Amino acid sequence: MLRSCAARLRTLGAVPGPARRSFSSEKATQKDYSLPNPSWTKDIRLLYDQFMKKCEDGSWKRLPSYKCKSTQRVQNFRNLFLDTKFVEEQTPKAQIFTRSLEEGLGFEYVMFHNEAEKRVVCVFQGGPHLQGNHGYVHGGAIATMIDITAGTCAVLTGGYAMTANLNINFRRPIPLCSVVVINSQIDKIEGRKYFISCDIRSVDEKTLYSEATSLFIKLDPNSLK
Ligand SMILES: CCCCCCCCCCCCCCCC(=O)SCCNC(=O)CCNC(=O)[C@H](O)C(C)(C)COP(=O)(O)OP(=O)(O)OC[C@H]1O[C@@H](n2cnc3c(N)ncnc32)[C@H](O)[C@@H]1OP(=O)(O)O
Helix, strand or coil, X not given: CHHHHHHHHHHHCCCCCCCCCCECCCCCCCCCCCCCCCCCCHHHHHHHHHHHHHHCCXXXXXXXXXXXXXXXXXXXXXXXXXXXXXXXXXXXXXXXXXHCEXXXXXXXXXXXXECCCCEEEEEEEECHHHECCCXXXXXXXXXXXXXXXXXXXXXXXXXXXXXXEEEEEECCCCECCCEEEEEEEEXXXXXXXXXXXXXXXXXXXXXXXXXXXXXXXXXXXXXXX
């Protein structure tokens, strides 16, 4: 599995040599990282196409994804929740964690949002630099993907929110370079509390890899600054 994955990436030019650095040094761009790239396998492309088809009637929306783009949403978050001095000193170098590895080596994913159903689906291909146990995706990388999928679901439903609790059952290991589907949905909203469940399944839906429950708290501007 790993050998074929490395060979594929080398063919695609994503792994030019053994001394390749993990973290990208390229300048911040406005590139949308949720669009297909040469490291995407047939499976992720197929699912991407299926979801893009579902987007045609407007029920689903593809969510663009950037390394560090300063959107209006980000500006508003900074104004509400962050100290101005901290923003000036620390955030210019900041990058989205899941978009900081070289193309094809880490987190390749695209998310789709269904507003009416309060659902976010993420199609995820975990690259070779996410290895935990030999040949399998690290549990921390899996937790990260669950967190951002559920977190996106919370934020798009209720506004700025943070993870207060994340509980994961890892049922089956996820092979490196395979494609999985992460499904998240809001189960319950109680005031500022958003209860979101999530599962990760194989493309054919036959294998349940992980399931999780989470609690996100809608932020109160007074509780962070
Ligand atoms: C076009 C494209 C659009 C794309 C659009 C994308 C959007 C972009 C998506 C970003 C997706 C990022 C996803 C990463 C998300 C992180 O990585 S977050 C990082 C990890 N989390 C943290 O660091 C949070 C640390 N914790 C905290 O800061 C604070 O505890 C919190 C969570 C803000 C809550 O603090 P607070 O606002 O002061 O709330 P507090 O009064 O303590 O509690 C409120 C209620 O919640 C309950 N509660 C709080 N914590 C807990 C807990 N752990 N368990 C149970 N109950 C709890 C309290 O008991 C209380 O209940 P009630 O008394 O009201 O019944």
